[in-house]
Amino acid sequence: MLNSSSVLEFKSTTFFTPILILNTNDIAAIEQTLQEKISMAPDFFKHSPLVIDVRELNKSELDFNVTEIVETLRRIGLFPIGLRGGTEQQNSQAQKLSIPVDAGRDHDAGALAQHDRRAAVATDAGNENPTAESMNGEDKNPKATATSATADLPVQSVAPVQPVRTMLVTQPVRSGQRIYAPGDLVVMSQVSAGAEIMAEGNIHVYNTLRGRALAGVQGNTSARIFCLDLQAELVSIAGDYKTSEHITKTTQKKPVQIYLQDHALIINEIA
Amino acid sequence: MARIIVVTSGKGGVGKTTTSAAIAMGLAKKGHKTAVIDFDVGLRNLDLIMGCERRVVYDFINVINGEASLNQALIRDKNCNQLFILPASQTRDKDALTLEGVGRVLEELAKEFKYIVCDSPAGIEKGANLALYYADDAFVVTNPEVSSVRDSDRMLGILASKSRRAERNEEPVREYLLLTRYDPNRVKSGEMLGLDDVQDILSLQLLGIIPESKSVLTASNAGIPVILDDKSEAGLAYQDVVARYLGEDRPHRFIDDKKGFFRKLFGGRL
Numbered sequence: 001m002l003n004s005s006s007v008l009e010f011k012s013t014t015f016f017t018p019i020l021i022l023n024t025n026d027i028a029a030i031e032q033t034l035q036e037k038i039s040m041a042p043d044f045f046k047h048s049p050l051v052i053d054v055r056e057l058n059k060s061e062l063d064f065n066v067t068e069i070v071e072t073l074r075r076i077g078l079f080p081i082g083l084r085g086g087t088e089q090q091n092s093q094a095q096k097l098s099i100p101v102d103a104g105r106d107h108d109a110g111a112l113a114q115h116d117r118r119a120a121v122a123t124d125a126g127n128e129n130p131t132a133e134s135m136n137g138e139d140k141n142p143k144a145t146a147t148s149a150t151a152d153l154p155v156q157s158v159a160p161v162q163p164v165r166t167m168l169v170t171q172p173v174r175s176g177q178r179i180y181a182p183g184d185l186v187v188m189s190q191v192s193a194g195a196e197i198m199a200e201g202n203i204h205v206y207n208t209l210r211g212r213a214l215a216g217v218q219g220n221t222s223a224r225i226f227c228l229d230l231q232a233e234l235v236s237i238a239g240d241y242k243t244s245e246h247i248t249k250t251t252q253k254k255p256v257q258i259y260l261q262d263h264a265l266i267i268n269e270i271a
Numbered sequence: 272m273a274r275i276i277v278v279t280s281g282k283g284g285v286g287k288t289t290t291s292a293a294i295a296m297g298l299a300k301k302g303h304k305t306a307v308i309d310f311d312v313g314l315r316n317l318d319l320i321m322g323c324e325r326r327v328v329y330d331f332i333n334v335i336n337g338e339a340s341l342n343q344a345l346i347r348d349k350n351c352n353q354l355f356i357l358p359a360s361q362t363r364d365k366d367a368l369t370l371e372g373v374g375r376v377l378e379e380l381a382k383e384f385k386y387i388v389c390d391s392p393a394g395i396e397k398g399a400n401l402a403l404y405y406a407d408d409a410f411v412v413t414n415p416e417v418s419s420v421r422d423s424d425r426m427l428g429i430l431a432s433k434s435r436r437a438e439r440n441e442e443p444v445r446e447y448l449l450l451t452r453y454d455p456n457r458v459k460s461g462e463m464l465g466l467d468d469v470q471d472i473l474s475l476q477l478l479g480i481i482p483e484s485k486s487v488l489t490a491s492n493a494g495i496p497v498i499l500d501d502k503s504e505a506g507l508a509y510q511d512v513v514a515r516y517l518g519e520d521r522p523h524r525f526i527d528d529k530k531g532f533f534r535k536l537f538g539g540r541l
Binding site: 177 | 421422424425427428429431432443472474
């Protein structure tokens with residue numbers, strides 16, 4: 001007799017799915033714009049599952065029919081697999097069509113779009129980034145590329161949901177090299193004087209930091225820098241910076257964390 | 272399989288050509304067929320250090336352009352028949368070097384030679400980049416002073432990102448440190464960075480410390496690689512370097528300012 005575990009298993013996993021943010025209830029306009037986008041990247045959209053985001057519509061109190069939208073999407077070859085930000089009535093409509101609903105936790109769609117634009121690792125003209133790996137797998141997937149080509153179009157934007165990636169660097173960051181991480185940055189080796197590491201999120205350096213470290217470069221004031229041995233030329237969080245001249249002797253060559261508090265850069269030794 | 276060694280530093284005047292000549296001679300003396308190439312197109316120097324300047328007919332650029340065959344351009348060393356020199360052109364500039372052309376010459380050399388030593392020009396421009404592009408091993412020549420150390424660090428960054436091995440995601444170029452013009456007296460008095468200070472920043476495998484020595488200049492002027500001078504500390508240090516590179520385990524010497532064996536033997540400064 002088969003025991004239950006050999007029949008089936010439940011596992012949890014994460015999928016990347018585009019979100020279709022609707023800004024208008026004009027079905028004809030939606031259909032036309034989608035057709036145009038699909039013709040630009042047919043492989044990307046072919047049988048693509050997507051989540052319909054109607055928060056903007058509801059914010060602007062635009063009336064619409066979920067069934068009508070779903071049918072339109074299906075007609076042009078897309079597979080709507082979820083509804084986000086619908087009202088109670090809209091949710092029940094979706095559920096009748098066997099489409100799951102998401103209560104619409106307060107994800108910032110704008111922030112996501114920003115990360116997509118930044119999905120590629122930016123480095124200097126010389127392309128001298130040392131071996132950097134993304135912890136979430138492939139760095140350049142074709143979907144991200146396809147989307148970025150269409151991301152700036154006005155009526156509605158299709159942005160794949162991508163978690164913010166952590167970049168891991170295991171090689172030494174030598175003088176003259178630059179690393180840009182769209183999310184957090186973890187460096188296992190030393191960062192030499194004259195090197196520059198930047199991250200939109202936090203920076204962790206599990207070694208000596210002699211170069212420049214800039215965290216929260218897109219304005220994230222809650223980003224922090226952690227390092228095992230602070231000898232940096234410059235540290236900055238969301239634009240507020242200190243040069244080595246202004247880093248007190250007591251925190252030099254110590255393991256520290258650096259954060260912003262009331263626009264002041266605080267450097268604290270980690271005991 | 273031939274190994275391609277680049278001797279590089281970023282900074283000028285630290286001893287790249289002296290080192291290239293010395294290690295090429297050292298490898299050849301150990302019985303390995305070795306070629307040494309001068310990549311400093313326009314500032315041809317290696318032939319002088321090797322003492323073959325009067326035998327230069329064709330050069331590296333002629334070979335790249337197909338104006339001469341490799342065999343026509345290679346000069347056999349007069350001290351060691353396992354060693355060949357491919358001189359740079361003095362009348363051209365670095366633009367005469369092409370990635371494809373350099374690759375072709377190296378490929379042809381690799382069929383015949385065990386080691387190919389590429390003497391890089393200073394700087395981080397085309398000549399230096401092409402000298403390191405095909406390298407398997409890099410000898411990073413550094414003087415014990417801050418600017419040289421920083422330039423070496425920069426060079427290591429370029430090795431790790433712009434070499435063929437990096438571009439192809441192959442096993443990275445093996446990087447070795449060669450600390451040249453080292454003067455234990457001045458380290459002791461704090462005028463010069465010590466080995467530990469340099470290693471703190473570069474953290475590389477140390478292949479050798481070449482002490483500051485008058486014999487280097489004498490050897491250069493005479494056109495005889497200093498490694499052939501068994502009476503010179505620098506020559507002995509280069510012999511150690513070659514032996515270590517070939518896998519021998521030799522203790523490092525000339526680090527401390529001891530009135531040691533050699534000073535007793537030769538009495539005072541060498």
